[in-house]
Each structure stands twice: as structure tokens, then as C-alpha cells.
Amino acid sequence: MLRVGSVCEAGKSRLNKTGDWRTLRPQVTDKCNGCGICELFCPDSCIVLENKKAVIDYDYCKGCGICANECPKQAIEMEEERN
Amino acid sequence: MSVSVMEGSMAVAEAIKVCRPKVISAFPISPQTHIVEELSKMVADGQLDAKYIRVDSEFSAASAVYGSSATGVRSYTASSSQGLLLMIEVLYAMAGTRLPVVLTGVNRTVSAPITIQPDHQDTMALRDTGVIQLHVENSQEAYATHIQAFKLAEDHDILLPVMVCMDGWILTHSYEPIKLEDQKLVDSFLPNFVPKYRLDPKNPLTYGAYADEQVQEFRLMQHFAMERAKSKIEVIANDYQKIFDQYYGGLIDEYKCDDAEVVLVAMGSVIGTFKDAVDTLRTEGVKVGIVKVRSYRPFPGEKIAQAVKNARVVAVMDKSMSVGQGGPLATDVKSAFANKEAPPVLSCIAGMGGRDVTIETVRKMVTKAQLALKTGKIPDIEYTDFRPEYLED
Amino acid sequence: MASQERINLLAPGHRACPGCGAAVALRQILRPLGRNTIAVSATGCVETFTSPYDQSSWEVPWMHSLFENSGAVASGVRAALDVQGEKDVNLVVISGDGGTFDIGMGALSGMLERKDNVTYICYDNEAYMNTGVQRSGSTPHAAATTTTPSGKKSYGKIEYKKDVPGIVWAHDAEYVATASIAYPQDLMRKVKKANEIYGPKYIQVHTPCCIGWGFDASKTIQVGKLAVETGLVPIYEMEKGQPVKVKKAAEKKPIEEYLKVQSRFKHLFKEQERDEVIKELQAICNANIEHFGI
Numbered sequence: 195m196l197r198v199g200s201v202c203e204a205g206k207s208r209l210n211k212t213g214d215w216r217t218l219r220p221q222v223t224d225k226c227n228g229c230g231i232c233e234l235f236c237p238d239s240c241i242v243l244e245n246k247k248a249v250i251d252y253d254y255c256k257g258c259g260i261c262a263n264e265c266p267k268q269a270i271e272m273e274e275e276r277n
Numbered sequence: 278m279s280v281s282v283m284e285g286s287m288a289v290a291e292a293i294k295v296c297r298p299k300v301i302s303a304f305p306i307s308p309q310t311h312i313v314e315e316l317s318k319m320v321a322d323g324q325l326d327a328k329y330i331r332v333d334s335e336f337s338a339a340s341a342v343y344g345s346s347a348t349g350v351r352s353y354t355a356s357s358s359q360g361l362l363l364m365i366e367v368l369y370a371m372a373g374t375r376l377p378v379v380l381t382g383v384n385r386t387v388s389a390p391i392t393i394q395p396d397h398q399d400t401m402a403l404r405d406t407g408v409i410q411l412h413v414e415n416s417q418e419a420y421a422t423h424i425q426a427f428k429l430a431e432d433h434d435i436l437l438p439v440m441v442c443m444d445g446w447i448l449t450h451s452y453e454p455i456k457l458e459d460q461k462l463v464d465s466f467l468p469n470f471v472p473k474y475r476l477d478p479k480n481p482l483t484y485g486a487y488a489d490e491q492v493q494e495f496r497l498m499q500h501f502a503m504e505r506a507k508s509k510i511e512v513i514a515n516d517y518q519k520i521f522d523q524y525y526g527g528l529i530d531e532y533k534c535d536d537a538e539v540v541l542v543a544m545g546s547v548i549g550t551f552k553d554a555v556d557t558l559r560t561e562g563v564k565v566g567i568v569k570v571r572s573y574r575p576f577p578g579e580k581i582a583q584a585v586k587n588a589r590v591v592a593v594m595d596k597s598m599s600v601g602q603g604g605p606l607a608t609d610v611k612s613a614f615a616n617k618e619a620p621p622v623l624s625c626i627a628g629m630g631g632r633d634v635t636i637e638t639v640r641k642m643v644t645k646a647q648l649a650l651k652t653g654k655i656p657d658i659e660y661t662d663f664r665p666e667y668l669e670d
Numbered sequence: 671m672a673s674q675e676r677i678n679l680l681a682p683g684h685r686a687c688p689g690c691g692a693a694v695a696l697r698q699i700l701r702p703l704g705r706n707t708i709a710v711s712a713t714g715c716v717e718t719f720t721s722p723y724d725q726s727s728w729e730v731p732w733m734h735s736l737f738e739n740s741g742a743v744a745s746g747v748r749a750a751l752d753v754q755g756e757k758d759v760n761l762v763v764i765s766g767d768g769g770t771f772d773i774g775m776g777a778l779s780g781m782l783e784r785k786d787n788v789t790y791i792c793y794d795n796e797a798y799m800n801t802g803v804q805r806s807g808s809t810p811h812a813a814a815t816t817t818t819p820s821g822k823k824s825y826g827k828i829e830y831k832k833d834v835p836g837i838v839w840a841h842d843a844e845y846v847a848t849a850s851i852a853y854p855q856d857l858m859r860k861v862k863k864a865n866e867i868y869g870p871k872y873i874q875v876h877t878p879c880c881i882g883w884g885f886d887a888s889k890t891i892q893v894g895k896l897a898v899e900t901g902l903v904p905i906y907e908m909e910k911g912q913p914v915k916v917k918k919a920a921e922k923k924p925i926e927e928y929l930k931v932q933s934r935f936k937h938l939f940k941e942q943e944r945d946e947v948i949k950e951l952q953a954i955c956n957a958n959i960e961h962f963g964i
Contacts, residue, residue, distance in 0.1 A: 196494050198436055199375035200723055201474045204481040207683035207720070207727040215688060230676070234854045235891050237693035239682040254682035258689035259888030272888075299753040300746060328749035333780030337742035340777065343735055344710070344746025350753055352746070370735045476731040476747060478706045478759055483726035485734030491723050 212238065216257030218272045222248050225269035232261035232270060279457050285416035285448040288455045289355070289381055289441075290315035292423035294325045295463040296379075298353040300345035302330035302338045304360065310383045310449045312355045335360035339367035339380075346376040347484055349475035351427065357383035357445055361399045365406060371438050372407025372499055374484060377430035377470075378438045379423065382410070384545065385445040386597075386630050394631030395445040397545065397597040400573075401605050407499045409439040409506055410573040412544040416453045418525040419443045424458075425513045428467050434505050436473060442573070444546040446631065458521055466520050503575040510572050528577035530569040531584050533559070537566030539646045540588040540620075542581065542610055544570045547594065547634045554639035565643055570606065578613025588620045592646040594661075596628040603658050623649055627661040638662055677701055684727040686719040689887025691877040691894065692766075693719070694851045695793045699764060699875070702862035703789075705730060707760040708751075710744045712769030713737035715800040715879075716793065738773040740765045741781035744788045760865050763790040767808035768798045770874075771832050782841035782870045789864045789871045792834065795879040803882040807832040810902070811954070812947045813934045815882075820937035825947050830954075835874055839908050844869035846908040850876040852894030853905065853917065860907070876903045884933025896928040901955035904962040916962045925952045 228246030240254040241261060248261070248270070262270040283291070289312045293301075301320070303313035319325040330341045335356045342352035356364060361382055371378055382403070386396045400410060411426060413419045419441060426439040443449060474482055488495060511527035518524040532552055534540055541551055548569045555565045568584045570577070585591050591614075595604025602608060607624030614622060625642045628634040641661050649655045679700035686693040692715050700707070709732045711717050717734045720727040735743055740763045751759050770778060770792040781788060797815050798804040805815040811830045814820045818827040839846045845864045849857040857875060864871035878893040880886065885893050897903040898917055902925065905917035926948065929935035938944045958964060 196491055196498065198473060198498065199484070200373065200486050200488055200491070200495050202483045202486050202721075202724045202726050204483065204726060204731075205681040205729050207681045207685075207722075207725045210683035210685070210722075210725050212683055212685075233676065234698065235694055235851075237686055237688075237690045237697070237890075238684070239678050239680050239693075239697060243676065251682065256688035258890075259886075260689055260694075260890055263888040264891050300749045302746065302749075328753050330745055330749055331784065332742060332745075333776050333783075336739060337745075337777050337780050340735065340739035340742035341746035341749070343739075344733070344743035344748075345750035346746075347733055348708075348747045348750030348754075350750040352750075366736055367739065374735065476708050476733055478708065478731055481705075481729060481731040483721055483728050483732050485717070485732075486721040486723045486726060487718055488723040 211253045212256050213253045216255060216275045218257040218259055219252070219275045220250055220255065220257065220259065220261050220270045220272055222250060223269050223271060225267045227267060229266065232265055235260050235264050278459055280454050281457060282452050282454050284311060284450060284452055285419060285443065286311035286450065287315050288416040288420045289423060290319065291455065291457055292420040293353055294319050295458060295460055296424055296427050296467060297351065298327050299350035300328045300330065300342060300352045302332055302341035302354050303356070304332050304335045304338045309360070310355070310357060310445065312381055335363040336367060339364040339371065342378045343367060343371050343376060346378045347374065347476050349472040349477070351470040352378050353380065354378065355381035355383065358385035358387055358399045362387060362402055365403055368403060368406040368408050368438065373495065375436040376438060377436055379426045379430055380438065380440050381423070382440045382442045383445045383449050384442055392630055395447055396629045396631065397595070400440065400442045401597045401599070403440070404574060404605065407437060409437050409503065409575065410442055411439065411571060412442045412573055413448070414525065414546060414548040414569060416448050417455055417523070419448060420455055421517060421521065421523050421525060424463060424467060425517055428513050429506060429509055431470050432509060433473050435502050435509060437499065437502055437506070442545065447546040456523070462520060466517065507575050507577060526569055526571045528572040529580050529584060530571060532567040532569070534566035534568065534584050535587065536564055537587070538564045538589045539643050540566045540568055540585045540591050541594065541639065541642065542568045542570060542591060542606065543594040544573060544606060545596070547596070547628060550634055550636065551639055554636040557636060558640065558643060563643060576609050576613070578609070581610060582613055582617055582619055585620055590623060590646045590650050591620050592623045592625055592642045594625045594627055594642065598626060598629070621649070621655045623655055623659055624657070625659045625661050632662060677704060679705070679729040680720070681727040681729055683725065684719050685722060686715070687881050687887070689880045689890045690719070691851055691879055691890045692716050692793050692795060694890065695875050695877045696764065698851060698854045698857050699762065699791055699861055700730065702858045703760050703762060703865055706758065707762060708747055710740050710747060710763045712740040712765035712774055714766035714769055715795070716764060716766065718800055737769055739777045740769060740774055741777035741790065744790070745781050745784060745786045748786050748788055761788050763788060765792060767792055767794045767796060768806045771807035771834050779841065782838060782843050785869050787868050787870070789861070789873070791861070792874045793877045794874050795877045795882060797882050799879050799882040812938060812951060814937055815934070825937065825944055835872065835908065838872040839911060843872055845871040848874045848876065848905050850894050850898055850903065850905055852891045852898065856905065856917065882934070884936070885931050889931065893931060896923060896931065899923045900925050900928045901959040901964050902928060902951070904958050904964060906962055913962050916964055919964050922959060922964070925955050
């Protein structure tokens with residue numbers, strides 16, 4: 195249903211799973227200490243901290259690699275996406 | 278109710294005051310009228326409880342009321358000529374976002390050559406914006422039509438900007454006795470603005486989204502709202518009459534059309550002159566009538582066709598030109614008559630750049646129309662009071 | 671940080687390029703503002719990638735209308751909030767450098783002059799990226815864009831970056847600062863500070879663009895840091911017309927380190943005579959280092 199004035203609801207871009215854009219896949223390793231720097235730098239709002247660890251939502255991660263590049267502990271490794 | 282003699286611009290300001298807009302934004306030049314000066318005085322004197330945003334351009338004036346209307350308050354602006362042209366991009370967006378802003382379009386021509394004289398060239402350039410355009414004949418009608426305009430714009434079946442078009446100088450700067458309505462009565466006619474959607478952190482909506490697939494539907498939604506406005510304009514004019522005992526027509530108004538052989542079609546302040554001319558011509562035995570087009574967008578093609586069904590010829594006067602085509606009003610009338618049983622249409626261009634339209638001008642149009650009937654040849658276009666001897670090329 | 675401090679107001683699924691600096695900027699800008707915020711944007715990358723119809727990424731009310739009017743639209747929004755007694759709502763403009771430095775300058779100037787209570791944030795990616803990397807008033811000297819290409823008779827953009835923070839300060843704005851997405855704590859502190867000040871505020875956020883500048887998507891933050899460490903992009907706040915709280919660079923990097931990682935400057939390394947241009951860019955950095963005390 196198209197709303198008058200092309201007004202739309204908040205946050206519905208979640209319907210658009212951008213994970214399939216990915217060619218490289220970040221993997222969080224045991225070196226992660228949950229500092230959260232990757233979360234602040236992630237353009238795609240797809241990293242959260244759970245139990246002091248970075249957790250990546252692969253439904254949306256586009257695989258840019260900023261998280262791996264900025265991690266002060268080198269705790270994120272970029273691997274070829276096989277899915 | 279009270280009656281005072283005042284300038285047309287002041288009558289508009291008085292009308293806006295009783296409509297209680299919460300935000301007014303305007304840029305005064307290019308060229309402006311006294312409307313926004315008077316409104317700023319009303320705000321300064323505490324007679325009107327509104328925020329008045331003084332801006333850097335007409336573009337910003339339209340943009341500011343765009344923002345305020347989307348944040349849920351009744352909003353107003355006014356401009357003229359070049360200023361209206363500068364607003365065009367915003368007006369398209371405003372209509373597309375379905376924001377019920379009311380503005381006054383004081384009709385003056387556009388550069389070049391630069392001038393401040395009146396004609397309809399400016400608002401014609403806004404014809405396809407999706408803004409409803411209502412033309413008025415005199416300042417009292419301007420007063421009434423602004424009050425009607427807010428009611429129309431804010432109706433949830435419509436939600437489009439409405440521009441009240443009035444001739445610069447001829448109306449804005451001439452003095453007439455104006456009947457001013459009581460606030461309570463206006464409040465009963467025009468209740469508070471209830472927005473359909475608004476910018477509100479408690480309900481975070483996205484305005485101005487990007488669309489590809491849906492563009493055609495959104496444009497058609499505007500068009501269908503315009504179509505619905507046709508009946509709404511008539512209803513609102515009738516309701517206004519019931520409360521205020523004033524009526525200026527709905528989509529159109531007719532003057533002595535019933536038995537007329539020649540019907541003149543026009544918009545704006547020339548209607549007054551036309552009425553005098555018709556009265557004079559009728560004493561000479563010429564059966565002439567007038568259709569005043571009050572709503573230019575939406576265009577009341579069916580109503581006009583109905584009004585002229587007994588006429589033998591129709592003469593349409595345009596105070597502007599689509600250069601390379603002709604008179605826009607005549608073009609619309611011809612298009613409305615296509616594929617119908619309808620009289621032939623003579624397109625007359627007159628009154629551009631403020632050239633006086635007199636009873637003699639009207640007489641020339643009627644004579645041309647009669648000649649066309651006699652010879653059976655309708656000229657493509659008739660340039661009334663045109664001086665070809667002055668042209669270089 | 672406690673979990674609510676990690677509030678995320680840009681929903682995933684938006685259409686920004688991988689590694690988009692503007693998306694990083696948006697997340698960092700919105701976090702200190704919180705949900706009680708209305709955002710206004712000009713046409714540009716952010717508008718396009720956050721708002722395809724019915725799949726909005728905005729978690730706060732947001733309005734875009736046109737390219738050149740976000741300052742004026744924001745004034746209208748603020749006026750409407752005021753007359754409705756909603757004075758505690760945060761109001762932020764988030765517009766690009768094209769909508770700020772160039773086509774929207776008049777509307778911004780009007781907003782500043784009126785002292786409207788708006789935090790205006792320019793995400794500065796130094797060209798018209800949304801339409802295919804055309805030069806703006808913010809594009810640095812000598813950068814190649816699609817309208818300032820390098821060639822036999824051209825070394826890229828001839829003009830210099832406009833000093834918009836200076837122009838804003840000349841309007842007697844309440845707060846002026848620059849920031850970079852490479853320094854998020856500094857950026858978020860500035861947004862929070864600006865939001866708590868009444869009146870017009872301006873923050874210019876340096877926002878690297880991997881597509882438009884020509885570097886790998888993973889290097890967005892790294893390139894942002896280099897811009898600051900060379901002195902080309904000074905990060906500061908303004909007080910009484912003077913830059914204060916300037917971000918210092920312990921070790922000043924030569925400009926070549928910044929230039930050579932971006933393809934928009936690669937033409938400067940191909941021909942000997944372009945050394946003069948690199949020297950000139952280094953001179954700009956040196957002047958910044960001295961003037962700002964970097």
C-alpha cells in the first residue's frame with residue numbers, strides 16, 4: 195500500500211538482506227576482547243557486542259573489511275566467502 | 278463582521294490572520310506585495326500568534342513552510358513573478374509530499390524584459406506542479422478564497438498545496454471596501470489543522486523517500502486528489518455561502534450564459550471589466566455571456582463545456598502565452614471540448630505585461646468571434662490590441 | 671559502554687557501498703543524539719542509500735526534500751516544534767558537501783543568520799559522489815574527479831577547498847567544529863556538545879569515500895587518519911574565532927603518504943612536473959600545521 199506523500203515507516207531496510215553482496219567474510223577469532231571499535235566503525239550496522247565479544251550479523255555484512263583493518267588486536271580475519 | 282476600505286494585499290493579510298497559521302515564511306522581493314509586510318506587523322503587534330521566518334530567498338521561503346507543514350502546523354507563504362519561479366522546484370516536492378501549504382500567487386509577468394507589471398505568465402509556469410490554483414476576480418473574493426483554500430488543502434482526501442492567484446497591482450494595490458468576518462465564525466468553518474502524518478520522534482516516519490518503481494502511482498495519486506478536489510471546491514464554496522453569505526462560484530462562475538451566442542472565458546480581475554462589457558453589448562443587442570474560471574488546476578473542463586453548450590462560439594482570453602503554442606487557458610478549453618459536441622473556440626491573447634483590458638478590448642474579441650461565425654473560419658489565435666508595426670523581426 | 675550507549679539509529683540493509691564512510695558518519699552522528707531527534711537531509715548519497723521507498727534505514731523521523739534547502743527546511747521544522755511547545759526535540763541537518771558548500775550555501779547562511787536552533791552537520795566526502803564523483807567546492811586542490819579529470823593540460827581540480835567552517839564562524843554561529851569518522855569518540859563528543867548548545871551549530875565531518883577517492887573498501891578509516899596526520903584536514907573547535915582543542919599528530923606524515931593511497935591523486939606521481947603540485951599540497955599541510963598547531 196503506497197502512502198500519501200511517499201511517507202514510509204522507520205527501519206524497514208532490514209527487509210533488504212545485503213549479506214549476499216559479500217565476497218569476503220569477516221571471522222571474529224578468540225583474540226577479540228570486546229573493545230567495540232569494530233562496532234563503531236561498521237558502516238552496515240551489523241556488529242553487536244555480546245558477552246564482550248563482537249558478533250557479526252551475516253544477513254547484512256557486506257564484507258568491506260573495515261572491522262578487520264581497524265581491530266587493534268587483529269582479532270578479525272577476512273576469508274573468502276564460500277556461501 | 279465589519280467592513281473597512283483597504284488594499285487588496287491587506288485583505289489577504291486579514292484573511293490569513295483569521296485562518297491562524299502557525300508558521301509564515303516569506304522573502305519580500307522579486308517582486309513582493311504588502312501581504313507579507315502586513316502579516317509581519319500583525320505578528321509584531323501580537324494580533325497573530327505565529328512564527329514568522331524571514332528567509333534568504335523564495336526558495337527558502339517555500340522550503341521553510343515545507344518543513345513546518347511536515348511538522349504538523351498550518352503554514353503560509355506568498356510570492357509573485359520571479360519569486361514564484363524560484364519556488365517551483367520546492368512546490369513540486371511539496372505537492373509530491375502532499376503538504377497542505379497555502380500560498381498567494383500574486384500574478385505578475387516574468388523577465389525578460391524585466392518589469393513589475395501584471396499578467397498570468399508566472400503562475401502558468403507553475404501549472405504542472407500539483408499545486409491547486411484558484412483565481413479570484415476581486416479582493417473580497419481573495420479574502421474568501423484564502424479561507425476556503427486552507428479548508429481544501431487540509432482535507433485528508435486532498436492534501437495538496439493551494440495557491441490563490443490574484444492579479445498584481447489591479448487587485449493587490451487597489452482599495453475596496455472589504456467585509457471582514459468574525460474570528461469565531463471562521464473558526465467554525467475552518468477547524469484546527471489535523472495532519473495525516475507528521476515528523477514526530479514518537480512515531481519516526483521517513484519523508485522524502487527515494488522511489489523508482491512507484492513514481493507513476495505517486496503522481497497519479499496526486500492527480501486523483503486533484504480530481505476529488507473538483508467536488509470539494511464546490512462543496513466548500515457552498516458551505517462558505519451558508520455561513521458567510523458570500524459566493525463567488527465553485528469551479529467556475531457563469532454570467533448571463535443561458536441565452537448567450539458568444540461566451541467569453543477568462544480568469545482573474547478582467548472578469549469585472551468583462552461583466553461591464555457584457556452589460557453594454559447586451560444593450561446593443563449582442564447576446565454575450567461569461568464563464569469565469571475560478572479553479573485553473575484542477576481544470577473544470579466538463580463544467581465549462583456544460584456552461585457553453587447553448588453558445589455558438591467561445592472566445593477565451595489568455596493573459597499569458599506558452600511561447601510556441603499559444604494561450605494556455607484556450608489550449609485547456611479546446612482540449613476539454615475535443616471529442617464532444619461543443620462550440621468552436623477562438624483564442625485571444627491580451628493584457629500581457631499589464632496592458633489595459635478595456636471594454637473596447639472585449640468588444641474587439643466579441644466582434645472577431647462573430648466574424649469567425651459568419652465566415653466559418655476560426656483563426657488559430659487572435660492577438661488583441663497587438664502592435665505589429667513596432668517589431669524588428 | 672553500557673548497552674544503551676551503543677544505540678544504533680541506522681538500520682542495516684541500507685544500500686551504501688561496502689566501506690562507505692558516510693554510513694559510518696551517520697551511525698556516529700545519531701548515537702549521541704538518541705531517539706528524540708528529527709533529522710533533515712539534502713539530496714545526496716545519504717538520502718539515496720537510506721531511503722528507497724518503504725525500506726527506510728532511519729530509526730528517527732527524517733525528512734529530505736531537495737538538494738539546496740536543508741537549512742531552510744530545518745528552520746521550518748524548528749519553528750513548528752517551537753509553536754507546538756516541543757522544545758526538547760533535537761534537530762539535526764545531515765547534508766553532504768555539495769548541499770552545504772555549493773548549492774545549499776544560501777539556505778545555510780539564512781539559517782545561521784536567524785540563529786535557529788539546529789545542529790547542521792556536513793558529511794564531507796569532497797565531491798558529488800552520489801552522481802558519479804563530480805567536483806564540489808570541497809574537493810581538494812589537484813584531485814581528479816569526473817569533471818576535473820587529469821590530462822595533458824590538467825592536473826585535476828584547479829581551485830582550493832572552501833573554508834566553510836570559517837564562513838560559518840563569520841555568521842557568529844554558536845558552535846563550529848570539524849571532526850573525522852576516523853576519531854569517533856571525538857566526533858560523538860562534538861555532536862553531543864553541539865546538541866546541548868542553543869542556536870545554530872556547525873560540524874564538518876571528514877568522510878572518506880572509497881569509490882570516489884579510489885582506495886580499498888577496508889581502508890576508509892585508515893585514509894581518514896592519514897588526512898589528519900598529514901595536516902591536510904585539521905580537526906578542531908572554534909572559540910572566539912580561534913581554533914582550539916586541535917587534534918595533534920605526534921608524527922606528521924608527509925603528504926605523499928596520503929596521496930599515494932588514493933587513485934584521485936595518482937596522476938600526480940606519473941609525471942615529473944607534477945612534483946610542484948605535490949609540493950604545493952605539502953605547503954598547505956605545513957601552513958595548517960602551523961596555523962592550527964597540529
